[in-house]
Structure formats: C-alpha cells, structure tokens
Amino acid sequence: MRFLVPAALGLASLAGPLIVLYMLRSKRRPERVPSTMLWQEIGEPVSSAVPWRPLKLTWLLVLQLVVLALFVLSLARPFIAEATVLGPHTVFVIDTSGSMAMAGRFEQAQAAALDLAEDVSEANLASVVEAGPHPSVRIAFSSDPEAVAEAIRSLRPGGGAEDLSTALRLARGLAAPDRETSVVIFSDGGAAPLPEEPVVGATHLVFDDHASNLAISGFDAEPSTEGTIRVFVQVENHGADRRTVEVAIDIDGLPAGSTEITVDGLSAAQRVLPVPATPGSVVTARLVGADDALALDDRADLVVGGGADRGVAVVGAGSPFLTALLQSTPGVSIADADEADLLIVDGGPLPEIDRPTWLIRTETTPEGIDLVGLERNLAVTFARPGDPVLDGVDLSETVVAEAQHTETLTWLPLVSSGETPLVLLGEVNGHRVVYTTFDLTHSNLPVQVAFPILGANLLQWLGGGDAVSVSTEPAGTPIALLTPVGHRARVTLPSGDTQDVAPDAATFFDTDEPGVYRIDYVDAEGDVTSSDVAVRRFVPSESSGPSREIVGAPAPGASADEGFLVREWSPWIVAAALALMALEWWVGHQRPRFRRREVTA
C-alpha cells in the first residue's frame, strides 16, 4: 500500500492530545443524594486534587483512537496500483458496424467498456469514439464514470461498415498535451488490415464470436414488361451447412407473399418474384425463422421507383442548352406551359409563381430579392459546401459576363461571386423557386460538364425529376436534405423514432440503422408540406462477421506507470470512520443500563 499524501500521516500525533484529554479529570457535577454513607463503602471514591488520573482504556477511547487513525489514513490517501488498460487519458474506440451485431459481440464489447468505465476518475480520464460508418466523438476528457458509461450505453450496432481509420484519427485528435493518451479498440477488427497498422499506442480487445448466418445480400425491384413490378432477392449463407429459409415479402407493411429458398453452405441463392407494388410502395423482404447469429441482415427494404415523367415547360427566350438539358434528364418530359408541373422562365417579365419554377434573370426579381445593379466579368468564388444540389458539380472554371447584383435576406445563395449571388434558392407562394441572376448564354456554364448535372439537380430539387426517386444506399450513408426555405426537416427512423433536424442542416447522418427513412419538411406552422423517402441497407460484407486482430504498438516514451490504475481506499476508509463515529456517539451518549438486583424483601 502506498500513499498519495504521506505527510498527512503526521496528523496521527493528534492521538497524544486525545489521550491527554482522557487523563485529565473532568469537572465533577454535584449530585445530592440522601446519604453518602453507602457510597463510601464501594471502594473507589475519587477525591484527589491532582488533575491527572491514570489512563484507563475504555471502549470510547479505543473507538476515538480508531476513528482518528482512519481519518488520518484517509487524508494520506492510501492506494494500490492495479494493472489496467486505462491510462491517464484513454480513448474508447467502440466498433458499431454491422458485424458487431453478430453473436453478442457488441454486447460483450459494451460490457467490457462499461467495466473499464467504472475506473474512470480525475486521474484516469476517458473519451468515447463511436467507430461506425461515420465515426464521432461521443464524450471527451470525462472524469465522470457515469457520463462515460451513459455514452457507451447509448451506442448501438448499425448496418454499416466500420471506418476504423477515421475513428483512430479522431482518437489521436483527442490526445492532450499534458496527459498520455492511449487508445483501446473494442472491435472485431474488420476484414482487412488498417493502413496505419501497427497502431501506435492502441490496444485491441477482440470480440470475434462467430455463428452461422443467413443474410439478404441483394434486393431490388424492376418494372416487368407486363407492367408489374418484380423483385429480386438474394440470400447468402455464411455457414457451412445447407439451409432452407422462407423469404416473406411485405408491401407497405402488409404481407404480399413468400417463397422458400434453399442455400448451400458458403454460397448464395436468388429468386425473382412478381409483386403487386406500385411506384412509391415500400417493399420489404424478411427471412422467416432464420434463427441465426445476425438479425440485422435478415431484412431488406426498397421503395419502388419509376412512375410518370414530370412535365417541364420553358417560357421566355429559351435556349438550345435548356432543351438539351430537359431531353437528357431522366424522368422529365417537355410539356406545354399550361400542363407543366414545373416552369423554366428564361428572361422576360416575372410571371405569377403558381408551381415550382426556375427563373433565369427575369426583368424583375421575385419577392425577397432586391436588384441593386449589374456586375460584369464574374468568376465563381463560392459554392455552398455540402449542398446536395451541388453534388458532383464543379463550377471552378465557370465565368459570367454579366449578372444582376442582388441582395436578399430570405433566399439562400447557392453559388456566388464575391458579394454577387449567381444562383439562389427560395420559395414563393409556397413553391420552390430557383433564381439565376445571369443569362445562361452570357456565361460559359452551358458548355461545361457541370451544367447537365447542376440542371438535373435543380430540377430534382424543384420536384421535376422522377416521380419516385429514392436514395438507396448502404447503412451509414448520409441522407441529403432538400429543406425548403423557412422549413425544417423531421426524420422518422426505421425504428419509428423521429428526429428533428437543425434548419440549416443539409444532410442527415444518423443512418446506421438499416431500413426506410421518411423525411418530412415542416413549415413554421408545423404543417408537413412535402416528404422524401430514403432507404439504407445492411452492408453485405458485414454479414460474414469478419474478424481479425489489429496489431498495436507501444507509444514511444510511455511512462513506466502506464497501464496501472490508482485505486484509492479513502472513500471506504471515510465510510468506516463515519460508521465508527456513529458507534462512538452511541457508546458515548447512551445512558448506562446496568442489571438490577432485587434486594427488597
């Protein structure tokens, strides 16, 4: 046993005054009695004038000495050093990929992490990094064991693949200059070695329990020549034994049929089934009675796409570039202005906005945009980062000969040149509107590869793309939000929970859970004005439950004490001292109760 504050042991000298107090005679309390005659016969009257008396060891004195000893001991802060993976600062990197859902791996990892979290203290800080498809720091530099445990308990395995490299970069980013930082990886290790192996200063706790698993590794829908929808299902057997399993198909939550598939060991089998689904229907494939080690991959969802094209009309001057854009954009057809679902107004007067409209340098600007002048010879200097409308659009070579110089407080500048917005997104009369402040023909944009992509994205945003166009990606892939101005997005997760997204967020990241995500755009009054659907699927490579040991390496210059936990005894000693104090109070203040001997006749 060692002491953190050994000097406090000097306080043990207080036992001296305590003992002296016991040797001093107390001032006697006068007590009138009928007669002192019998008291003179008891053999121990005390009538000395000396203020001292011989020390008599009493229970009270012993208890008080023990209590004093315990308090002195607690102030000296005794401790023992226990071997642990915790260091002065430990980053818990916890794998939440789909493979961790196999055979209780995640539960074991979570339990191990919670076990370690109990020892978190001021001397042993901890941070938690979630190593899912999008690694994130859940808690940093915490000395609160309960807060760390809560962060660990909030983690769930998703359907995506882990990004351990990014997670380790995040963990290294948490390194503090004044504390040695170690990394503990709670993971199955994934399938392939990490680029940074051996990982310096990291310890890998491997959780690689494995069991037989059946997974839906492929699920898609295509329109058939008969005008119906056919779904394609692929079931993969990651076990060695041949298995037969029933695949049930649901449409919008209602049973729509089932089929049995027999799959040989370590192979896959496919089926194509006609289903009575329509564009926009949510089709779900489920393995019934699979009874395997990984439940997350026993289900897959899709939303049937297709449907009628959206009609788009060009009003105003128009140009061959716009015509070519409409002809090349899938799900879009050129229509008359009266019947069109979407308008493109190329110059001329500003029409009444009664549907989604793309305005290209009209004579007057729409409500909310103030025209203050003209600017010439402009280059693109700003493109709103992360905006899905600009996804895949490179405007770095785009120049504009002349553009309106506008000012706005309510529209969202998507592309700008200095203080001059070039493309703005907004809303008029409840309809989405794109306003381009320059004539397309007065720029080199139409001849750049960015134009058809930007045009398609703008038409998509305006609602002029496919009638049903659903983002279907691996779990963990963010969902692009097309939040209209003045709206906010509310996402309903596959679990049924809802999350409100910040009004300025362009993407929704919490997509680790495989299934269908419904995104509702809510206006200021709380009314849902439009909705999108996205599907996130279990990553097939996780179904096999790959595992391996990540090679670690000791950190250079690690101190000799690293790997030992300072476990203090002081709280227990203080508790014992308080208990003894209560006992001492009881002994000291109880009225003496002696056995009475009846001497009366």
Next chain:
Amino acid sequence: MLLDPRLRAQLERLALGVRGRVTAQWAGRHSSTRLGESLDFADYRPYQPGDDYRRIDHNLRARLGIVMVRQFEAEQELPLDIVVDLSGSMEMHDKATSARTLAAMVAYMGLASGDRVRLWAVPGDGVRTEIQGPAGRHLAAWPLLESWLESRPAGGGASLRPLGRRLAASGGAVVLVSDLLVEEWRGVLDGLAPTAGGLVLHVLSRQELYPPLAGDLDLVDSETGTRLAVSMSEEAVRNYQKAVEDFALEASRRSRRAGLDYLLVEAGPDAAERALEGLARREVVR
C-alpha cells in the same frame, strides 16, 4: 389522608404479632410479664396466708397432701412505640411520605387491637433529639395521630440512639420506620431490644436501590452536606448495589438479634400495601 378506607378496613382485622411478654399498666390482650386473672393457667405455688381460697387446687392437695394455689397468666395492654425517622435523608425521593404512611399503618393496626400506641419522630426540636407525639388506645384517637403524622415536617440531621435506649426499657413493642442511613445505625439496632419485640421497617427509595447515575459526580450528603467524589462507572454502581445488599442483610440480621422483625420497603405510593403484604407473609401481622 394517610390511609384509604379500604386499607383501614383491612387493618382493623389484623394485629401486630408480639414475641415476648409485655409490662404495662392496664389490662389488655397481650401476655404480661406478671401473673394475673386470665383463664390461662400459668403455674403453682405453695399457699401463703392471704391467698384467695378459690385458687387452692384441691385435687392436688388430695393426691399429694400439699396445699398449692393455681396461678394464671396476666393479660395487659401492649405499649406500642412507633418511631418515624423524618430526617433529611428521608426527605428525598418521597421516603418521608412513605414513612408516615407506614407508621400510620402500624398505628392504626395497634389502635384497632386496643394497644397503647405512642408516636415518636426524629429529629427533634433542637433541645431534644426526638419529639413525642400523641398517644391513644382506641380508634377514636386515630384522627389525632393521623393529623400529627401528616403535620410533621421532614429535614435535618437525626440521631436515633438516645430514643432507642429510652424505648428499650418501655416494656412494650417498638416499631422503627427509617432508612437507617446514619453512621450509628448498628448501635441503634443493637441497643433497641424492646421487651415485647417489634419491627424495623427499612425504607429505601428506588433511586437508592438502583442509582440512575453516570459520569464523574460530586455526591452531596443531604443531611451533613459532606461531599464525596465518585466516578460513576459500571463497576462503581455494581459495588454500590452490593453495599446496599450487604447493608440490608446486616440490618436484618441485627434486627432479629435484637428481637425485631425486619422488612425492607421500597418507598412509593403503594408502600403500605406492599409492606402489609410482606408482614403478613412473615406472619408478623395476623
């Protein structure tokens, strides 16, 4: 009222047992040290001139040829002296009240039996060591005796020895109601030895029997004012209780040696009832 009517009714049916013969002036119900006119045959003696012819035993003269006269027991009243200790030590813990009640109990019983009851109280008035109270032979005197007992104050230092010596020669019975907490208590009991025996009612309070004391104390004697430093440990209290026990045992032994019955009575509201029960169990009262 020292005695409630129910207790008085009970006492009227009881009498204090007397061991020896009495020497008194008036006839009564107790055997006298003299010979008298009762129906109980006592002895023969030779006829002397002047003897009553009716006492000559003619059967004895015919059988033995000598003239003897029959002698009979004399029955006299019992002089019953009741001494109540009302000293300072009796003032505490309500012992004086219990002592008055116990004295009243014995007095009432004596009056009901036709005994000549005489009350005494210590301490005295400064001139004498004791105060003599009223006397009586019949229950008619009870109000006077009760009033006197009730009016006697308690307090001050007492000496029992002079009165004890005086009563030893009274020829009757003596009842002493006291806590005996005086240095001379052994001499008092040894010197009492009345002709007709008597009774010691030893009154101690519950606080004296089982002292509820703790800590370092300066005990102050209620009569003398002397102080005694005592550390009231468990052992000290245990030793004190042993001393009390020894005190009671020795008082009992010395009382019997002096021809007195002894009863230790714990002071309290029902002291008389408990004492009467104890006396009846010992057949001191019948």
